[in-house]
Amino acid sequence: KNEVEQSPQNLTAQEGEFITINCSYSVGISALHWLQQHPGGGIVSLFMLSSGKKKHGRLIATINIQEKHSSLHITASHPRDSAVYICAGNSGGGADGLTFGKGTHLIIQP
């Protein structure tokens, strides 16, 4: 059974701080997704990665396949980054249903 563990569960930081959210996953997961959900909002896919590193604006996602670990970083954090960040994985070439972490509730204070 695929498993995804995410930490921290809650994170409060000041505007401008560098943010790191971590995700560990089980054998069998070959693709790792980072998702964002604003309060009362829908889910937006930020990244899907199976190796290496991806960057989009102030967001960076990395994955270490050997250690089965991924991180999501936010540089120069801003209050609008406040959201729940969810790590999710799937297998079978990434073409099956996602297994989700419990999410990290991030609050960026001005």
Add this chain to the structure above:
Amino acid sequence: GAGVSQSPSNKVTEKGKDVELRCDPISGHTALYWYRQSLGQGLEFLIYFQGNSAPDKSGLPSDRFSAERTGGSVSTLTIQRTQQEDSAVYLCASRGGGTVNNEQFFGPGTRLTVL
């Protein structure tokens, strides 16, 4: 272009009633997923359709849950004899074909409340 749409956005029903939730995926997307998000369980996978293949129903919590996808496009999730524990947000996602790009695009969800 239009994203994934779901209807209704909110549904309140009485325990024991049947409900149907609809998902319109992104045009041309061959893969369609149903998930649910509840306070106690977080996000969980329900069912997955890929083209004309038999669906992966491994996440359906009971035989009261079923889904179909007609013509490889619109999907309907049906919950029979609803129970209070079925209250959740039901999310649909779709994905383009192939394994090169496996990003899933989520709809806004249907919030189901079973009284």
